[in-house]
Structures are given as structure tokens and as C-alpha cells.
Amino acid sequence: MSVLPFRHKLIVLAVACALSPAAFAQQADSSDNVLPTVVVTSAPADGIARNAAIGGFSEAPLRETPASISVVTHEQMQERSIRTATDAVKYDASVQNSYNAVGLSDWFAIRGFTLDMGSNYRKDGMVILAHSAIPMENKERFEILKGLAGLQAGVASSGGILNYVTKRPTDEPLRSATFEVRERGTVYGAVDLGGRTEDKRFGYRINAAAEDIKSYVHGSDGNRRFVSGAFDWRLSPRALLSIDMDYQHKSQLTVPGFQLLGDDHVIPTGVSGKTMLNNQSWSLPVTDDTNNLGIKFEYELNDNWRTTLQANRFELRRDDAVALASGCPATNAPVGYCANGDFGLYDLRRDNDKRTVTTAQALLQGRFATGGVRHDLTTGISTLSRRDNFAEYLFTPADGPGNIWSGVQRGVTLLPTEPVALRRKDEERSVFVQDVLTLNEQFKLHAGVRYTEVDRVQFDASGTEIRNTDKGFVLPNVALVYSPRADLSLYATYAQGLEPGGEVPAGNPNAESVLDPNKSKQVEIGIKTDLTPDISVAAALFQIKRDNEYLNPTGMYVVAGKQVHRGLELSAQGRATRNLLMGASFTALQAKMEGTGDANVEGKRVGNVPRFKSAVFADYTLPQLPALGLNATWIYSSSKVFAPNSEIAALNKRVDGYHVLNLGARYRTKFGDTATTLRFGVDNVFDKFYWGDAANAFGGYLIPGAPRVFRLSAQFDF
Template identity: 75%
Template structure:
């Protein structure tokens, strides 16, 4: 299904359904079987989440879930004018950017493991693809599960799961409009409409947004359009049908990162976070068109048992393009990874058009409560399927005329006549079937045993650009999960868990044979011990101690020389991440809300047999990171609320491959302070909220991301950025 017709069908259906309440009110069944009004569950008025669905198979209290979970609520996102997931996850120290270049997508690592773009990102528990930016306008909250998710998700990278929970229809009419201006004149507008028919049978939620983007990096301009609809029908007192759909178009010139300088591989200096290396006259934007359609049917069999049927389809079409800065071609200083000592670099036309990726997931689930003697059971069992298709071309990788170079300080213009991109073909198809079961057993008033397992069967076939077979995977896996929770009181819980996950397999880097194909899946293992406590009705704290082991995958160079090229992508030994997390959130006083997140993490390669990486720190993983934030309502002026966020990270290693890892290049840590304010008032009957914010108040330059993606790049953090918005609630 192409993006163009899907877009128009989606918009037409959203508009039609938005005006349907009256019709449904006239025709709906008015018998006693109609469901009573259901209140949409979200964070309470204080904006603090106390439940999440990402830790299991249904929404459950955070304190009772034996896993480390954080939730960013809609109110928290509104108060700080958060428009992207990259901005949202700043409040969880366990989450780290992973090649979050301006104009691209929101890619992350959790607990030191880079998330897989095709399996670790979920929408209402169902797989979506993170190759494009995920819109936030129709999201009620962002749930972050830290650690293995084999039982919940099957195939997923070790770091954890990001689950985007969609906004649902409201029981009272909702009419909200937001306008915002940002750095260099970026203009943004959004609407949020919700309500129900008179008899409550039909509900709707419509979100739409448009943005004219002028990034803080001059030249990285673009535009974005988004529309979504979420609808539900109360078919009877026990049956609920929900449908949600969205479409997004996004086009923007992306901002490449930096490489190291010279044969001695020095960090670039005297550069700015506003530097645009993709500023050639022939530079083209990255353009994404994505469609999403989800359907969910819930039926209560009786007071103790219910069943859920769910399906979701996500489609993406992408044109990828960048004037790529990479390597050095100066005689005597030729580098495959790294710029020349004076800042010169090789300049390439890197493009491919018409990527088409889709994933279809389904799930059927039965949940119920019963007792065997004195032991209470909460049983979940179900089946799920996944069907994925990736169609893409090999990248066109052409140097500028005569191999002329660019420079990070002068950014000269170079001539190039654009050539046609390579043909698109089917490169990967994947089918996954799973059976899962979990039983939460209440052994007595203090102890609960969580025991479960997922059986997953995977068929994966990968092809090269000519249609030739690269690799076939046909295997099955059993992923057990067990946890014991001890609750000496209603406000305190201790837990211990052991689990296995299923890694999707690492992706072969560009420049090697069979680039962008993935290795076979394999198991990972995790042990975790944690404590969660409600210090007061308004303040909660948690801590977790964990160890995760998985295969160590890395790009290898044959010699310990900065001029050496990567010659293989290897699996050797284990990557072992050990750490401790702490989090606190709640209301310290009537007017002061506080939050804090800390993580101390050791990430090393062990048992590799390669002296260049054995025992070395894993790249892009700080030893310590923290995020502390507050919201304060002025007692004398309750309409005014101030907020502040302080983010701190220690140094990280820049290790795109083994020979650079052996050089032990460290990137300094950083402090960043963000401030904001909100003023709420009324104009007539219209509630109006003004919000102002400034990020990176002291305009500090820092390397926020030292990713090993695409051969290894350093991404500067954003400089000082201002924003001003107005929200009208009618």
C-alpha cells in the first residue's frame, strides 16, 4: 500500500469519524447492555504516573511490577513543550542518545545497549519501526521498560522497550489548540479534539499538527504534517472496539556528525553545535511518510476473565539523502574513519530513494483470576504474530568531482551532478510466531511469584541487491522469566528477577559485504534486584541493581592503526553491563514537585580474545548519568509555575571500531541546565496557558552522542534554544 492513497484514506476517515457522534447517538443500541461511561485512565492531576502496561500484559501499579520502569506523562510533556521522544527521555538517566542527529529519527540506548529500530519500539504494546521520527501529538504517555523484555516482547535488543501509549477518546468534550515558535522562527501548531456521542457509545480523539522547521543549525530546514484519529465503540456492557490511525509526513535536511581529526585521532575543537556540514547546493532532505493503523477488541467473559484481540500495521516510505563528510583523502594522511588534521574531509553524495518498510503484528490474549487452595492466580496466556518486509536499495556513495574535500571550519561548496539512485528490491522478510504464558501467584499476603515463558519461532530470509540469498534463519527459542516480590507492607516492595531475552542479531555495517543484513538471533540474560517504596501518598522512590550479558558484537580492523579499514563484523565474547539505578518522583510540598533519576553503569567486553577491546569500556556509555527536575507553583501566584531540569553525564569512550577503541578516546562529561515557566489564565471562557522555556541556559558546547553508527560519529548537543507557546482550551 503506497503512502499517497493511504494518507488520503486516513484523513478522510478521520474527518468522517470526527463528525459521526450525532449519527451514532441516534442509531446506537439504547438497551441496558450499553457500557456505562468509562473514564480514560492517565496520570492524575499531579502529572505523576502510578501505573504502566509495559512491564507485563496489562496495566499494573508500578510499585507491584518486578521491573525498572519509568513513565513520562502527557502533563509532563505539555509543561516542557516536549515535541519529540528525544526531549522526553532526558528525564530518565538510563536512556542515552544513539546517533540522534538533527533531522533524522529518535534513536536510543538503554542501560548501555542500543535499541533495535525494528523491535524495541512499541505503540500500545505492538511493534512499530523507529527508522522515522515517531510523532508525539497523539501520545498520552511514554513508558520505558529498562532491561530484558523477552517475555513481554520476544525478539528485542537487551536495553529495554519504549512503549508509546496513544491518547484515547475523552468522556467530556475536549477542544485544545496550541501554537509555538522556537529558534530561528520555527512555527508549530496543533489541535486536540475529543468527546463522545450523547449516549456514550461512540468516542473520538482527533489530533493534527503542522510545523515549519528552522532548526538551530542554520540550513537544516524542513516541514512536518501529522493527523491521527482514535475511536472506540461500546458494543455492549462487556465489549469495547477501539481503532486508531495516524499519518505523518516529515522532510528535513539532516545534520551529519563529526569524526576524529588526524592520524592521532584528536577530538575536533573550536566547532559549534550549529555547524552544518550538509550544506551543499545539491543537498537533499530526508523525507519520511509513515502510516499506522491499530485495532483492538476487548471482551469481558465474566467478572474474572477477559480476552483481548489486537492488530497493528505500520508502514514507512523514506527517501534518504545527505552530503556525507567522512574520512580524509590527503596524501600521507589517508583515513577511512576520521578527518584530516586541518579539518578537511572526504565529501560524498550518499542517497537512496523509495525505501519501503512495513510490519504487521497481531495478538490474542486471555487473562483471568482464580485460586487453587490458598494460592491466588492471575493468569495471562496468548498468541502473537509478526510479519515484516523491508524493501530498500544499496546506498549510492559518490565522491565529489575530482575527490575534492570539504572542511569543518570553512564548509566550501563542491560541484556534483546527482546521479540516479540504485534500484529498490526486497532485502528482508521475517515471520515470527509466539506463544506466551505468565502466572502471578499470590503465595500469601507478602509474597508474589511471577513465572512465565515465551516460545518464539522465527523465519527470516535476507537478500542482496541482486535478489540473491544472503542468509536464512529458521529456529525457535524459549525465553523464561521468573521474579519474586516481597511486600512487607502496602507501601514497600522488594523483588528479585531472572530473565532471558532474544537479541535480533547485529547489523553488518556499511562498507562490508552484505551490509545492512543482520546476524542470527541469540539469547541474552539478566539478573535484577530492586526495591520500590511509597514514602508518602505523593512521593515514590525505587532502586535496581542489575547485570545483563549478551554476545559482544563489534566492527574489527585487522591492524591497530588509525588508517586501517574495518574488515569484518565479529561476534566474540560477551558484553557485560552491570549497574545500579535510582529514581524518585513526587510532591515534596503542596507547591513543589521533584523528580530525580541516577544510573551508575559499567559496560565492558569480556572473554573476547582480542586485546584491542578486551576489558575496554563500551562506546557511548557514561559511567554515571543523572537527571534532576522540579516544578514549583508560586504560592502568591498559583497561576505561575516554574520548572528546571539539570542533566549531568560523565565522560564516554568514542569507539566506532576496535582500533579506535584501543586509542581509548574519551569525550568529556557535561552539565546542562534547562529552565521554563508557565502562566495560566482565562480570556472569557477560554482557558489559556502561556509557556516559555530555554534549554542549555549557559549555551555550553558538549558532545551529547558518541555513536558508533555509520562508522562512528560525534553529535554535538543542542546550544541555547528558546521556545514560546500558547495553549487554548475551549
């Protein structure tokens, strides 16, 4: 594959877009063609977003976008004390945890498909790596696109895209500080500062946070430090340059999940969500240091055409460590604890992982008409370069087993970790075009296609090449939107996506390498409407098919048959009365494996996917005391199957469903001239034990949901 010509095209387009306005704007001058004033867009007073950027290549109204999208705004993050993405996604029933262990990263599945850590997470539309926790302090909103995103993203797992939108400078001075205590004594503090110079040409937004972590899981302690800056320069009335950067350090002992017990593969009972299996005296924390730098240049060519050049670089350095609980020493089983709760105990470590991803994108967007048809055209090219450097895990057995019901201390010799080497390098190059054709007042046709070239090389620890992928893929996307009136839209879409390829599990040849990319397909129909000016509802019916990757009866990781997910999503949000704000999300999902030729899994439910999940939220302001507000969230999930391999899948092991109730309150007041908001919350009010995760990752683990947790915070706006 020739790389140089494509890069030449990127340079040519970038230069043409940035330096050649005459091609599109010969009649433009600085007086009548200017960039709009930079304003930090915010949700209305009810905190509900009306627009999102993740549905296409620029921000658009949610009601007019032919996709299922939900948004968590900054106002909602503050009101609900959202500090992590795990806190944010609980309000969307189509999203669930997927090996979301305490002390690790926020890892999710959407519509039953586990998201890929290296392609499905975005910051301002650009790829970031989710192997570590993504900070929320400098995020203005959190967007969730459900379903295929081949046109927007190229390589990305079927479930959807999570997009973190960065806070931008404010036109008015912003000075805000938040302090919080929770769990067993976690102390958290954050500041948010924004403003502009007198001439409004330069703006800034500074966020910083510090956290002393005392997790609800006893022993999973740690700390976190974060700082970020976002800056805007108005270079001319038509040109805007934006830069953002952030750094985070996080260190915490991670909490391993549980495996099944004995030859009968029994789901453990009598354990607690506070149980810590990684509680040895020699246990070391997982330590992550992340750096991110983003730059964006926007240039308005004339009233109808504009160009955007954008680049982002994300870097992660990690020291990974855990006292791993796995297998049964008495039977030499590598996975699955002994019937009496004993497990093999290992020092699992590697240091100095370094993973980087650099992305760039150039867009040319414009509006024009041909005959009676209006066009909103986007053309662009993008590149991605990824490098993963890591070592083989050190895997040293302790001098005896652990037990899930009794904390047993065992000794181990801490050996030096293995050397780090380049294990994976990716180069992706894409060309794409999308045209939104307004056929008449009622119909819009969204038509687009993306061509993506993937050049991926993977190596073993010695540097020997073990897999080479060099392929090109065409990804079409078409949608028809019918709007019989201004507050109602019906849509139908067909899309193709590009799966990144599944990661080979530990214990298999070439573990941690990934399979070749493969296509996925989706059809979806939906409806979006405003029942009243204050209440919006939406529904989507979809089917997604992709290659099925799993551990077969011989323990090999194979591709066989299709994974087919069919589902219905319903959502509603808005102000039911002047004092009552409500939101609801419901998802019904059938996820099966078809055409596998393996009786153990054929027609069986996919693991860790509930058939039904719902989330309902209400916020009530007392009419007699407007300063006081009460809120409640009710989350329900039906049962799931635990199916890390075909043997377990054949046994149809089920994890019970659960209900969780969260309650909260806020009180607004003033201390002197300082506006102050006090918030109190309790999650899992009835302290119910439940398995929040039945993930297939890392050989298959059951992870308990959080027990009852209290939090108290104070926000000061100066």
C-alpha cells in the same frame, strides 16, 4: 519450519476467545457482566503516573511491577513542552541518545545497549519501526521499560522497550489548541479534539499538527504534517472495539556528525553545535511518510475472564539523502577526517525505501484460585511479519573535499538512484504464558515463559539470498515480589531475552544485513516504596550479559565474547511540598567487553556509555501568585569513550562529561471564557558545547548536543 499450523492456532484461539463465551461464562448475562466504562485514565493533578502497561500484558501499578519502569504522562509532556521522544527521555538517566542526529529519527540506548529500530519501539504494546521520528501529538503517555523484555516482546535488544500509549476518546468534550515558536523561527501548531455521542457508545479523539522547522543548526530546515484519529465503539455491554490511525509527513535536511581527525585520531575542537556539514547547494532532505493502523477488540467473558485481540500495521516510505562527510581524501582513509579538518564529500542517496511491519496478538486473561493460592493468568499467541525493501546507496564523490571549520561549496553530478528490491523478510511466531501467583499477603511469584520462532531471510541487491535464519527460542522469566506492607515492595528477577542480531556496518560484505538472533540474560533486584503518599522512590541493581558484536582489527564485523553491563538505578518523584514538585533519576553503569580474545577491547569500556548520569527536575508554583510556575532541569553525564572499532577502542579516546541546565516558566490565565496557559523555556541556559553522542553507528560519529534554544508557546482549552 511449518507456518500454517501455527496460524491455524491463532485463528482458532481468536475465534474461541471472541465467539465462545459459554466456555467461561455460562452463568454470565448482560446485566451483571459488563465491560467497565471507558474512561481515559490520566495522571493525578501532580502529573505523575502510578500505573503502566509495558511491565506485563495489562496495566498494573508501578510499585507492584518487578521491573524498572518510568513514565512520562501527557500532563508532563504539556508542562515541559515535549514534542519528541528525545525531549521525553532526558528525564530518565538510564536513557541516552545513540546517533540521534538532527533531522533523522529518535534513536536511543537504555542501560548502555542501543535499541533496535525494528523491535524495541512499541505503540500500545505492538511493534512499530523507529527509522523515522515518531509523532507525540496523539500519545497519552510514554513508557520506558529498562532491561530485558523477552517475555513481553520476544525479539528485542537488551536495553529495554519504549512504548507509546495512544490517546483515547474522552468522556467529556475536549477542545485544545497549542501554538509554539522556537529556535530560529520554527512555528508549530497542534489541535486535540475528543468526545462522545450522547449515548456514550461512540467516542472519538482527533489530533493534528503542522510544523515549519527552522532548526538551531543553520540550514537544517524542513516541515512536518501530522493527523490521527482514535475511535471507540461499545458494541455491547461486554464488547469494546477500538481503532486508531495516523499519518505523518516529515521532510528535513539532516545534520551529519563529526569523525576523528588525522592519524592520531584527535577529537575535533573549535566546532559548534550549530555547524552544518550537509550544507551543499545540491543537498536534499530526508523525506519520510508513515502510516499506522491499529485495531483492538476487548471482550469480557465474565467477572474473572476476558480476552483481547489486537493487530497493528506500520508502514514507512523514505527518500534518504545527505551530503556525507566521511574519510580523508589526502590519505584515502574511508573513515576519519584529515588532520586539517578536510573530509571526503559524497552524494549519498537512495529513494523509495519501503519498510512495513504487521503484528497481531490474542490474549486470554483470568483470575482464579487453587487452594490458598490466587492466580492472575495470561496466555496468548502473537505473530509478526516484516518486509524491508530498499536500494543500494548511491555513493558519488564531489569534486573536492569539505572542511569542518569552513563551509566550502563543491560540485557533484546527481545521478539516478539505484533500483529498490526486497532485502529482508521476517516472520515471527510466539506462544507465551504468565502466571502471577499470590502466595500470601506478602509474597507474589511472577512466572512466565515465551516460545518464539524466528524465520528471517535476507537478500542482496540482485535478489540472491545471503542469510537464512530459522530458529526457535525459549525465553523464561521469573520474579519474586515481597511486600511487607502496602507501600513497600522488594523484588528479584531472572530473565532471558532475544537479541535481534547486530547490523553489519557499511564497508563490510553484506552491509545492512543483520546477524542471527542470540540470547541475553539478566538478573535484577529492586525496591519500590512510597516515602509519603506524595513521594515515590525506587532502586534497582542489575547485570545484563549478551554476545559482543564489534569491528575487529581486520575491519570485519564479528561476534566475540560478551558485553557485560552492571548498574545501579535510583529514582524519586513526587510533591515535596504543596508548591514544589520534584523528580530525580540517577544511573551508575559499568559496561565492559569480556572474553573477546582481542587485547584492543578486552576489559575495555563499551563506547558511548557514561559511568554516571543524572537528571533532576523541579517545578515550583509561587504561593503568592498560583497562576505562575517556574521549573528547572539539570542534566549531568560523566565522560564516555568513543570506540567505533577495536583500533579506536585501544586508544581509549574519551569524550568529556557535561552539565546542562534548562529553565522554564508558565502562566495560567483566561481570555474571555478560554483557559490559556503561556509557557516559556530555555534549554542549555549557559550555551555550553558538549558531545551528546559518541555513537558507533555508521562507522562512528560524534554529534554535538543542542546549544541554547528558546521556545514560547500558548495552549488554549476551549
